[in-house]
Amino acid sequence: MPNKKLRVHDMLARIQEQLHYSGCISDYDWGMYQYAFRSVLELLKSKFRGTSKCRISGWTKQELLSLIQPHGRNSLLNLYQTLVINLYYDSFVTPPVKTQLGPKNFYCCYCNATASFQKFDKLNRRQGNYGYICDGLCDASVSYHEGDKMPMGTLADEPLRKLRDRAKKAVDAFAIKSGLGLTDAYGLMAERMGLSMVDIPIARLDFEQCEAYLRSIESLKTLSKNKRFDYLKYLGISKGEE
Known part of the structure; x- marks a missing residue:
């Protein structure tokens, strides 16, 4: 098992390097990988505080997978937790091995x-x-x-797919019309809905969240009619940071 005491930043760097080595160099959700790995570390800290098991170095890969896998049977996060654990431990193997990525059942x-x-x-x-x-x-x-x-x-079933499609078209149009761009538009929606940037992508919203998403965009359209409303100021971004 890895016995190095690494900072979280260095652990994540190993995971991303292993991800690239395994054949994935683009079109992946790095934010979700980071969130999943940090959630594993937080679980260990909270559940095993004061013991050697509170750190990832206190676990073998199979032990940690056994701890994680029974949880979140339908959870997207659980799929990513399993993958980041495999990526992290595989990054220490010599000679190098490629980690099996998706697809996952x-x-x-x-x-x-x-x-x-x-x-x-x-x-x-x-x-x-x-x-x-x-x-x-x-x-x-x-x-x-x-x-x-x-x-x-x-x-998503058919009703949710249709609603997600409406939400995607609405936020795309809002991002262009407001001049924010998609990243800041998502940030604004996350702020208004009380969700993290990991949870705000439309493909992760349920039916009720999509409805709230559409209502929020409509209210922003109303706000935008007020010429004094500054989206960047609302997000806490100064003009110099654009």
Whole structure:
């Protein structure tokens, strides 16, 4: 097991280097990797405080995977936690080995069947394209990141897919019209909805959150009619930081 006492920054650097070595150099959600790894470290600190097990160096890979895997059966975070643990421990192996990235099988939040990486042809839409699709009787699905083949978010049935599509079009239009750009527009939406930047991507919103998202954008449109309203000031960004 890794016995080096590394700073979190250095651990994350090893994870990203291993991710690149394993074949993923673009189109992946690095913020989610960081969040997942930090959540594992926080779990160890809170659950094993005062013992050698409070640090990742006190665990073998298999021990830590056994601790993590029983939790969050339908959780996107759990998929990333498992992957970052594998990436971290594999980064110490000599000679170097490649970590198995996605696709990952998980469980449908609607019918509890498995969901797997397959062609959308099964659903008679988006012919020739791949995504994560429920293996059961429902048509829940979600797109994926091409770099690591991890799901972009949670599975969505048809009503939620349509609502997410509306939310995506709304925030894209708002980002352009306000001049914020997508990153700051997402930051503004996260602030207004009380979500982190990891949770705010539209593919991770449930039905109620999407409805709140659309209402929030409509209220921002109303605010934008006030010429004194400054989006950057609202975000706490000074003009010099643009």
